[in-house]
Amino acid sequence: MSELFTLPVLLGILYSGIRLATPYLYAAIGETFAQRSGVYNLGVEGIMLMGAYTAFYVASISGDLWLGLGAAAGVGAMLGLLMAFVSVTLRAEQGISGIGLHLFGLGLSTLLFKTTLGGVTSISGFQPVRIPFLADIPLLGDALFNHNLLVYVAFLLVPVANWVINDTTLGLKIRAVGQNPAAADSLGVSVGKIRYLTVTVGGVFAGIAGASLSIALINLFQENMTNGQGFIAVALVYFGGWRPWGVLGGAMLFSLVNALQLWIQVAGIELESDIAVMLPYLLTIVALAVAVRRAQQPAALSKPFERGEA
């Protein structure tokens, strides 16, 4: 079998792996912020669907991809705010309200798609941008530095998120609110404000994650096109131990296996295609079971905060 894995094939898998990781990175980094502050948003998938639809629709009718992206971010922010309202202000059970948000996004995006677009059409999405010099590096250059803009931004988000969480006063508040909200509150940190902020930011990123699918990677919109990616993103946050670099590792591992699986199917290798498709998910479950034990889960994750309960 080794002759199948020629250098060009491996580079091809790397190239697709990086592309495939993009929506996961946006969604999971956004979710990391929310979870570090103690809010568990299981509705990422629904926000991604709404983001994907909005970006596609706005970009198709206006012809402006940036407008589409902005609209997706805006819709993501609105849905993030909704989740924050339900889980922070109304103190609802977060797992349940997340499922509700998912179903809401799924239903609404399907309805809007059917009434406004009707059938599957495609769009000319963000085009690859070759980075001068870097893309000329032998072998790896093309696989790493010939992607569209949204891919680069997704990867840049990792060090930025890491810096915000670990090296800024805001990040300190986020971590404290997720670990011991009563302590943060007693120092005058507004637990509600911080959680609203992180969940809304998480919504923006989930919206962009959806847009990255519909106007940058696949360039079309279909009913339920995210197909569980939002849930995988939530799992990746656990896998990454609530750290952006860990999330990057998880997203890359998952996407590379996915790219490999796609290639196996394309290459027509004898492997039941259903089994091939299952591979990345199986891997996620195994990795979660093995990896998460050691990770530092925010102690107040999914617990609504009420003052004076010490």
Place this chain on the structure above:
Amino acid sequence: MNTSARTPLRELKMVDIVKRFPGVLANDGVNFDVRAGEVHALLGENGAGKSTLMRQLYGLYKPDSGQIIIDGQPRVFQSPADAIHAGVGMIHQHFMLVSSLTVAENVALGLASTRGPRLDLDRVAERIRGLAERYGLKVDPSAVVWQLSVGEQQRVEILKALYRGASLLVLDEPTAVLTPQEAQELFVTLRQMADDGHALIFISHKLHEVLALSHRVTVLRDGRLVGTYPTAEMTRADLARLMVGREVLLQYDRPPAQPGETRLQIDGLWAIGDRGVDAVRDFSLTVRAGEVVGLAGVSGNGQRELAEVLTGLRQPSRGKVTLNGRDVTHASPAERIAAGQCAIPEERMRTGVIKDFSVLENAILCDHSHRPFSRNTVLNFGEIAAHTRRLIADYAVKTPTAETPIKNLSGGNIQKLILARELCRKPTVIIAAQPTRGVDIGASEYIHHRLLEQRAAGTATLLISEDLDEIRALSDRIAVIFEGRLMGVVDAATATAESLGLMMAGTRQTE
């Protein structure tokens, strides 16, 4: 950030404060004031409303009516941020630290940085060292909080307040969790702070501390103000009487012990502590029917781990425990309970009760699966309610109703309920760990009487306590533990404070 540039407050007054909770009038028209440079002690039984009063001062609760006046200006605190801004700091009864963060991060939390959005933890650490030096609060700014001892964590709490430029500091039972040595160190710090012009409010159930530290003392009873007095004019007995409303003796008539057969036997016990090192080492002790054996020691010397092994919450690595003649070394808590042992746990909120359950549900935690409380797994709430009401009445537990969540009760009343629940099962062996920690003197006296009643009834009691007065008042024999080892067992009647102190510091008993 500029926190220290604010003018320090000179006088704070709380006027006619009323605060009501469902079913309880926690503060009923309380007047209280504190001035710069003084330590003002706040005394009262469990549930008298001390913490509630202070939580209003810190913006955690809003008074139903009444005013807070700082230097003549009425102030309204919507949140702790407002209180901090006005120069008020508070050390809570339960620490408010983020255990996964470092000391410096805990101190810097919520403050602006000198570097804009970027944290300036190096500068924070520098200032912490300066403050620590000045007030004798030794602690490493880069240490992660969960690794610190309780005493160190408390220093972090004080540093947090000082760093924010607090000129008024509220300390809610700061010594309840400290060893006597740590308490002495804390007093040095507090005196230094008062000398520097800080105003301090000090809550404690230990009257000797109040007498030693404070300038004035205010007593609350059942949410109402009893009065404010200069400490110098008060005696221990005066304070006890004002608090409880009757004479409190804190001395008990104990007929000489008539120990019967051996009930609890510990042989060469070893156990590993949370940090992976031996916490109990080769420990042996016998407790007989009808006697109270006190286990004295400075906290952190293996008492907690020993109690956990004896109650089945921790596995011993070596040795043997025999209960009423049966080997229970590796028995589960349920098997020990069935064998006639009961336990009063040290951490009542964690292992004694389920805090979101009602008083009623907590009252039958161990017995819910037996008749008459349930039949074929269906709970019989009529029986349970009647039983709980009996316990509440017999043990004078103060609670609005039996359905109140237990977390809304004051510490002393939770402790009384645990005691009621455990003792009504007519145990043959009692393991009591710190039974009166954080409990007011009236309730302590009550709990002590109940334990002595059990002794008279022939129960074997192991009393684990860091309070030497309590140990000496109740025990027939006193064992001393140091670094997990038994330093010796002495007769309580002849033991002197000096000899016990030496043993607690690690000198073996000499005979």
